[in-house]
Amino acid sequence: MNTLNLRIESKTERLSYVREFVSDAAKKFGFDDESIGKIALAVDEACTNIIKHAYGFSPQHNIDIKIVTNKEIFEIIIRHQGKLFDPKLVKTPDLKDYIDHPRRGGLGIHLMRLLMDQVEYKILPNNKCEVHLLKKLQVGK
Amino acid sequence: MFDVKILENNNIEFSGRLDATQTEQAEKILEQVNTSCTLDMKSLEYISSAGLGILLMHQKRLKDAGHAFRLINLNKHVRDVFMLTGFDQIFEIM
Numbered sequence: 001m002n003t004l005n006l007r008i009e010s011k012t013e014r015l016s017y018v019r020e021f022v023s024d025a026a027k028k029f030g031f032d033d034e035s036i037g038k039i040a041l042a043v044d045e046a047c048t049n050i051i052k053h054a055y056g057f058s059p060q061h062n063i064d065i066k067i068v069t070n071k072e073i074f075e076i077i078i079r080h081q082g083k084l085f086d087p088k089l090v091k092t093p094d095l096k097d098y099i100d101h102p103r104r105g106g107l108g109i110h111l112m113r114l115l116m117d118q119v120e121y122k123i124l125p126n127n128k129c130e131v132h133l134l135k136k137l138q139v140g141k
Numbered sequence: 142m143f144d145v146k147i148l149e150n151n152n153i154e155f156s157g158r159l160d161a162t163q164t165e166q167a168e169k170i171l172e173q174v175n176t177s178c179t180l181d182m183k184s185l186e187y188i189s190s191a192g193l194g195i196l197l198m199h200q201k202r203l204k205d206a207g208h209a210f211r212l213i214n215l216n217k218h219v220r221d222v223f224m225l226t227g228f229d230q231i232f233e234i235m
Contacts (some may be wrong), residue, residue, distance in 0.1 A: 012162040019187075037187075037218045044189050047163045095227050102197040106163070107226060114225045129215035 001070045010051045010061040010080075015044050019064060022076060026069045029074050030137055039074070039135055042115040045108040046078050046131045054129070055081025079130045084123055090128040145170045148181070150195035156184030159192035167192065171199040176208055188222055200232060211235055 019040040026036045043092050048065060055061045064079040093110055100124040112119050116135040143163035146154045149168060159167060180196075200210040211233045215223065223229040 012160065015160050015162060016158060034217075036223070041187075041189060041222065044160055046189060048189065072172070095231075099197065099201065099231055102194065102201050104194045104198075106190070107193060111190050111222075111226060130147070 001068060003068040006065045008047075008063050008065070009059055010046065010055040010057075010063055011059045012051055012084075015047060018047055019044055019114065021065070022067065025069075026074060026135075028070055029078055031074070031135070035135065038115040039076070039133075042112045042119075042133050043078070045112050045115075046076075046133060047138045048083060049108050050131075053085060054080050056083070072139055074135045074137060076083075076133045077130055078133070079124075079128055081128050084129050096120070142168045143167070147173070150179075151176055152179045152181065154181040154184065156186075158187040159185060160187065161191040164191045164195050166222065168195050169201075171195065174199065174203065174210075175206070177210070178203065178208070179211045179213055181213050182216070182219060185219055186216065188219050190226075193222070193226060193228055197228070209233060 004025055006018070008018060023036050023040045026039045031039065033043045043065070047065075050063055051057060061080070061082060066077045066079070068075045068077065093106055096104065109119075112133065116133045117136050118132070120132040122130040122132065124130065143155070143157040143159050144165060145167050148154055151174065153170060172195065185231065203210045213235045215234060218235075220229070223232065223234065
């Protein structure tokens with residue numbers, strides 16, 4: 001098992017750095033360009049949600065990003081100490097309603113679920129919250 | 142890095158990476174469009190859901206006013222994001 005760690009400030013200006021960090025790791029792990037693009041976008045969406053909803057755009061907080069690889073599993077764990085929320089309350093958006101009432105936001109979690117093999121939210125005892133994003137490497141492809 | 146330009150014929154070009162940091166810059170230009178418009182995305186390398194959201198808002202605004210809003214020259218990654226979200230069924234993509 002290998003791990004990589006990155007800590008960023010809770011600013012959207014750091015998103016491009018996060019995408020580079022995750023893309024480099026995904027490339028070294030063996031993913032093709034299409035999968036690398038999907039993983040980087042999913043992590044961007046998760047971090048954007050944390051910056052926006054958990055920290056309310058307040059930049060003095062941290063977001064910890066850990067990549068754990070084991071055999072064919074590539075997992076990104078994103079930890080924060082901001083406002084907790086229940087992802088089960090986030091329904092898959094009704095596209096017709098979204099078209100009729102377009103708005104900023106509301107697609108991020110839906111997109112993460114489409115891009116990754118598994119998306120999980122965990123609440124830790126010390127008021128920390130983790131988003132787990134998992135992608136399997138398709139061996140032989 | 143993201144850039145947005147108004148071209149001749151009131152068309153627009155996006156280039157670079159459109160994430161949550163850059164939506165304000167994109168929106169300032171899109172707000173100025175009040176007629177049918179083509180958005181050239183040939184140099185747009187990346188788009189997140191924040192970018193999709195503002196494109197949809199302005200597509201609806203223009204459509205409600207009787208104008209067209211076309212997207213052209215999407216690269217594979219950007220096109221894939223539109224397809225994954227179903228937005229390829231909403232926008233006129235050429």
